[in-house]
Amino acid sequence: MTIGDDEAGDGGGAATSPPSPIRLGLRENAAQFALLVAVNALVGGMVGQQQTVLPLLAEDEFGLTGYTVIFTYVAAFGVTKAAANWFAGTLSDRYGRKPVLLAGWLFAVPVPLMLIAAPNWGWVVAANVLLGINQGLTWSTTVVMKIDLVGPRRRGLAMGLNEAAGYGAVAVTSLIAGYLAGEFGLRPAPFLLGLFYIALALLLSGAFVRETRAHAHLEAGQHTPRADGLHDHLHAGLTDRQIWAQTSLREPALSSASQAGLVNNLNFGLSWGLFPLLFATADLAVGQIGLLFALYPGVWGVGQLITGALSDRVGRKHLVTTGMATQAAALAVIAASDSFGGWAAGTVLLGAGTALVYPTLLAVIGDVAHPAWRGRAVGVYRVWRDLGYAVGAVLGGIVADLLGLHAAVWAAACISAASAVVVAVRMYETHRR
Template sequence: MGGSATPRLGLGANWRQFGVYTFITVMVGATIGVERVALPPLASAVFGVRSVLLTVSFLVPFGVTKAIGNLVAGHLSDHHGRRTILRIGWLFGVPYAVGILVAHAWWEVLAANAVLGINQALTWTMAVTAKIDLVGPTRRALAVGIDEAAGYVGVGLGGLGAGLLLGEGGRSVAPWILALVVVVVGGMASVWPASETRGHALVEASADGGSVGESARPGPSLLHLAWLVSWRDRALGVVSVAGMLTKFADSLMAAFVPLLLLHEGDSVALIGLIVGVYLWVWGLLQIPTGLLADTIGRRWPVVGGIIVIGAGLGFEALAHRPFTAVAAAIVTGVGMALAYPNLIAIVGDRADPRWRGGALGVYRLWRDGGYAVGPLVLGVVAQALGLRAAVDAGAALLVVWGVVMALTLPETHPGRVGRARHPH
């Protein structure tokens, strides 16, 4: 904290710790990047899974535990600190990688993915919360944009490493050894040199009046907080549903679109290019889109982003040539970059810093619940009407919700409106 008795807010004042937590986010992303490349080939090649619904089912236990883990981790971090929860999160990375290594049945792979969900919930939630704590209100969206960009750079690096190490037939121990190394490195960075950041949140809370000590009073209970974020604050409720739909979209790009292209005769190389372009555009553009939202406000980047995601998915379902398929992936990635970090920034705007960790946990419960609900709902559509219909259904949902947000979502940027914080 720079040796100061009272923590200072701002990216410039906290750039060293911000950099440490950014590195940690890269490690978090690399952990899941290994899975995205190394796990799907196991389904058919090793475990004999042929059904589309069963193939994408690995996302379901991951989504369930990550959603619940987000809720619990965010709330606990408001009482026990961000770094403590972050360290615990890394402990869950070890049984995940080992579980995949020793799995002899598909259900064991699903169980390992449930553990990965806990790891991702605790580590990524704490990494982004710490960055928001450090920078204060004026650069909140930029902080989230850098966090998410770092995470998806990590996803790309982990996926690249896993692809280079993956053996013939999809079965190799090397990618999972890589996952273990990433977990150890991320855990070590969380023990040292990462420091606790909750004090920065309390300083921000005290800026509304009162001392830092008075700002440390207990926040609302977990159930009350869930009600506040999900229903009482209509803006946060609308944003929470939008977050869930972004995971519908990501599920489509991670599993359904590759399967659709594969069934239509496209090469594995082209599919890898499409998924890679989507992830890299989404990841890297979140820095300028976060800065954009800090400049012009959150509302229109988010509304536009949700609609653009839907348009990109619809375009992807119609694509019949490699060029148009790659172009559709770029459009979808741009939409995700506009919406994804700025949805989190809206939650940071609306929540009191004293219970911001818990509010972010509730939002991330909704958002990552999309990994649990999306593959099931869209998988049923795919089984009944085909993969193209599933992609079209997801695209339509996003466009419709974007219109709903345009009609209902207020601006939340602290410099453009009053600090709309809610009583306990």
Template sequence: MKIQLGLKENWQQFSLLVLVNMLVGGMVGLERTVVPLVGTEEFKIGSDIVIFSFIIAFGIVKAFTNLVSGVLADLYTRKRVLVAGWLVGLPVPFLLAWGPSWNWIVGANVLLGISQGLAWSMTVNMKIDLVGPQRRGLAMGLNEAAGYGAVGLTALLTGYLASIYGLRPQPFYIGIVYTLTGLLLSIWVIKDTRAYTMLESLKGPGNGNAVPSKKPGLLSVFKEVSIGNKDLFAISQAGLINNLNDGMSWGVFPILFMSAGVGLEGVGWIKAVYPMVWGVGQIVTGPLADKIGRKPLIVWGMIVQAIGHLVIGIGQLPALISGLSGSVLLGIGTAMVYPALLAAVGDSSAPEWRASALGVYRFWRDIGYAVGALMAGVVAAWLGIIWAVHFAGLMTLGSGVLVWVMMKESRAVRN
């Protein structure tokens, strides 16, 4: 059977991958509302750093798994790595629902980090493989819209279930459905896409700033993406700061708004709005990155996120309104940057080493979860929990300025 690059030519497999990534994202949504409150309410943990330890564990493990995921994909095919991700994630909802101590929750997040690093990385790579260079923004917009839309919907659903049945175990039952469904789809209906990468490589560059080359080793790619190429450096630091915001909000928002008198269902809405707007918005911002370029969306997206932090941090509005308004702005800003950053990495790396480049970028991006949670814990213990929001806002603004100064536009020029 002849293979062709393009979304139209591969819409069936692309749609199945969108569905799989919704299930991958839903596994993260399981934790957004309920798990920080399990630490404070059920296990009576008083230290912010200890509470945020599950996010730190998740972020570090996911980051390092991202780093090796591209190498594993080239060794064992994308499909096998995707299936492995689901297998690792199978115990997670059971540990979250019935783990007898906080260490079990942290252990579940180690497994979740590995699972996400493998499974989400492969859905990103497989979609980029299918669509070719001219529709990367659209592909990443649809991919991340599916994943983070599911994060938001699941966060809302778990908050609702927790308000009716309690924090555990009922909110985590849906995770059992997610893992089993995702595993079966990945085994039986998803097809490997590495042949599409080979086809694109044969067709020539057409990849923005990318230069075709023989495939370098992971260490060389790590150096190139991290410090060797100033465009990729700017992209990587923006990804880190973007997920720093997410890691901070993951741990801080439930505790901050519960202490301000917002009920559990209201906290569920605040936690849901951010990833839902982030997810749905990428349906627009993904193709927009193909039309107007990557850089404008990245720069202005970071600025919009900084404004969202300001709305939450100034405390001039009722807590629920400021939480919802700030979360909407955070979601809009993140929707602007997320597909543009991924597409820019694809533009600036040749097909021969793109999977490894994406893995390195996603390493730095997802280290942001751990950095954000650790920053939030330290700042909250030192200055108070609201200052974690202020610090994140200042870092986000600085990151956007750095992209504006350093990064060249990377969008491929169409014939």
């Protein structure tokens, strides 16, 4: 399967160079795929550098005590990341993937510097606005590029590797940042990691990453409709408005994935702002809090190496349903606990539930969306999913202020259980095994 490489280069080459063949598949594109995995690890590391530190910084250096106020930086991050996801999908379909990836990394450059120098909490919120743009543009683009490269057969595995790299880096960097904060103080040491990540990512993305839009064009040319006729209305010529409607509300699998993604990240957003404060009520050391926080994305990240590939074998729907139910149970364990042991068990279980869901939902979008508008469908899905950061932060902050930290976790558990029911009732199996 080949096609002329008129769109696959980095924006041009010598006119005398023969076109390189374009092939779909993980093995056929192993070098570029591995490079994009490394880039996405750096994307995740940008979040990990601050997750353990910022809630403690809010209380220790800025004197913020209201949970809703502290969570403003998570809400700002979630809203801007959600909006950036849509632009990432639209611009990558229109202009190519690589320019969007590079633009996303440029938005990251001021973030560590602002966090190091911040004289007040407003600077932290502003830095997280820029971080949200960075995450939306870069993470969405690496997702779309990997889907482009591997084609339809190994989509779940590809998403598992992508998300494992990103959230594995969140876990590792959270752990390192917690150690640095405990040894050298909350600033500037933990945020120096971010400066290193940005420099390395700009080098890799600018010099070595190649455009992948031609791979999507190749797949579109080979696209065949489902035998059951389910997707006959999802043809190549949908408008942006129609893509929004199908992904958000009308198409059962796409819209079920969008709501499950929102609830999944509601849990992550709530944990980001609330878990360090909850764990601190037991007088745990900063290093212990960092370890507890790292367990969640750590199990999540490693687990996706298994669950993404598993969805290619057993299908998508049952993994999503089981994953959302597991998250509900995990949050109940965390809410009912008040010690390191209980919280460790709950965060490990929460990571396992998230691992079942996260790469599988992206694979669902890739299964259903036509290659001609797949980038925009991924963008819409990620808009809804990443709004969960803001919803989780605001909901968690309000409930924590009114009823306490444990009550906020119980609320998230109930919402996760309801999401599992919606998926079980509405989503159909999307993987054509």
